Amino acid sequence: MQKFKILWADDEIDLLKPHILFLEQKGYDIDTVNSGLDAVEKVEGTNYDVIFLDEMMPGMTGLEALQQIKVLKPQIPVVMITKSEEEHIMDDAIGAKIADYLIKPINPNQILLSMKRILQNKQLVSEKTNLSYQQDFRNISMAYNDAIDHNEWTDIYKKLTYWELEIDETENKSMQEVLETQKVEANANFTKFIKENYLDWLNDPHMEKPVLSHQVMKEMVFPHVKQGKPLFFVVIDNLRLDQWEILEPILSEYFVVQSDDTYFSILPTTTAYSRNALFSGMMPLDMAKFHPDLWEGEDTDEGKNNNEDAFLKINLKKNRLNIKSSYHKILQVNQGKAVLENFPNLLKNDLNVLVYNFVDMMSHARTDMKMIRELAPNESAYRSLTYSWFLHSSLFELFKKIQEAGAEVIVTTDHGTKRVNKPYKIIGDRNVTTNLRYKQGKNLNFESGKVFEINKPDEGKLPKFNISTGYVFAVEDYFFAYPNNYNYYVNYYRDTFQHGGVSLEEMIVPIIHMLPK
Structure with a gap:
């Protein structure tokens, strides 16, 4: 065991000899002093792993010594020991960032537990x-x-x-x-x-199945809509379950989780397909068939999600929800600020839908920018970037406002993302889609096996643009690569976060219903 060095300051230090012997037998190295002033002098010249500080010492009190110690070496954990249970003393000690607070009389095991909690936790x-x-x-x-x-x-x-x-x-x-x-x-x-x-x-209408993208609003959002009581539906694009799990503790200070569920994203697990399905309540085939004016196919250069607001209105009408609603898409900082400024007006609506695109933009930036990839070289760092963004985002400020207003909120995403590492060769004509996790087109040529094929788009409820259109999805951590410039392409896209294919991370999507505290 590592030998930890301890400083113990108490004006009755001689009476604590049994405690000190007990800790020394456990392998701790203890220095003792009997005044706050001596403690400060010791800290000036010696590095300690932890300091025990009696609060009621004559001359310089424990709290006064604590303030000076924190100036000298703020990183050293300090345990305050006191006979007093007065609340203001506890508040002062905790405010000075003590590591623990013990009330006399203390026994050796209390001290040992405090040590382990601080030093060996x-x-x-x-x-x-x-x-x-x-x-x-x-x-x-x-x-x-x-x-x-x-x-x-x-x-x-x-x-x-x-x-x-x-x-x-x-x-x-x-x-x-x-x-x-x-x-x-x-x-x-x-x-x-x-x-x-x-x-x-x-x-198969009789098969037991999960809730899919196009069923989410009908089954998991609309039942919570009540006229005259605003419900906020927040969609954070491209948010995985692990990213949500690190954000939930922040929000738990403001909300109680009423339900913590999941649904399955449809294929392809991309914004163009799964998020349009989420808002419209329809599969892509039906969107393309019944609303060709709103559906942007793969053969167009238009933005694939420019009509979410219109699809949402169709979904509300189809479910006979005659309510006041709003839709906002937040792509830039100023748009987030505008939502906050407009918040009092949002409270007049029965349903407010807000889409935040930062996490999706972060995954694309990590692919395209070397600096972002170095900032987030692995899954842990990628989560950390999400956490840091959220803490300083207008979205977090929005959540605080929702809580203060006493409103309910449902949080979800449209799909997750997968860190890809294995290339998979595929050949197609120039009209084949460019997405790395799925391809849609005719005459696709690839080695069968580590892919999921939908040769009849109708069965996958997917639109087809000519008689021989097919869809093929990358699975696990594979990504599609063309033979042309193969090595460059593979090196550029390996170890990037992509979506569109089949994986736990892309398809199983968190959806959380929260009530304000």
Whole structure:
């Protein structure tokens, strides 16, 4: 065990000899002083791992010594020990960023527990996390190797996400490689599951299936709309479950989670398809068939999501919701500020739909900009960028306003994203779509196997633009690459975050209903 060096300041230090001997037997190195002034002098010349500071010392009090110690070496954790239970003393000590607060009389085990909590917390938590994951590893593997349904797949993905975040908090992340291997195996099995079931979900009305993109508003949003009571529906484009999980603790200070659910994004898992389906309540085939004036196909250069507001109105009318609603898409900082300034007017609506595009823009920027890729070289750093953006975003300010107004909010996304690493060669004509995770076109040439093919677009409820149109989706962590300039293309896109294909991360989507505290 590492030998930690401790300073203990108490005007009755001689009476604490048994405590000090107990800690020395446990391997701690203890310096003792009997005044606040001596404690400050010791700190000036010696580096300590933790300081125990009696509050009621003659001359310089513990609180006064604490202030000087924090100026000298603010990083050293200080434990305040006092006979007094007066609230203002506790407030002053906590305000000065103490590490712990103990009230006399104290026993040796209290001191030891405080030491472990401060000095060995990360190590002990890491050991427990690694042991717990090892115990759960077999359960997860058995689950995804069995014939399972969509609910069990959701549970598996939630478990893998939970362990990913837990292991990320450990000191040396020793189990991360094992977890990554398990995620690869899980995604391979999930691909088989989607190949076997996806088209049946769309074509068999009697089959038990998950909520899909086009059903979300009808089944998970509209039931919470009440006239005269504003509901906010916030769509954060391209947000994965792990990213939501790191944002939820921030919002838990303001909201109570009423339901923490998921739905499955349709294919392709791209904004053009899944988000239009989300707002319209229709699959892409029906949007293209019944609303050709609103649907922008792959053969046009127009923005594919310019008509979400119109699709939303169609969906409201179809569900006979004669309500006041608004729609806002936030792509830039000034648009976010405008929403905040307009907030009092939003409260007059029954439903306010807001789309925030930052996370999607961040994933594209990470592909195109070397600096962003260096800032977010891995999944953990990518989550950290999301966390930092949210803390300083107009969206967080909006959530605070929603809570203050006593309004409800539903948060979701349209699809997730997958970090891709393995190229997959594909050949097509110049009209084939450019997306790295799916291709739509005619005469597509590729090696069959590690893809999901929909040769009859009608079965996938997808539009076709000529008689031989087909769709092919990358699975697991593959991405499509053309033979031309193959090496350049592969090196440029390997280790980037992409969406459009089949993976747990892209298809299983969080949707959370929150009530204000």
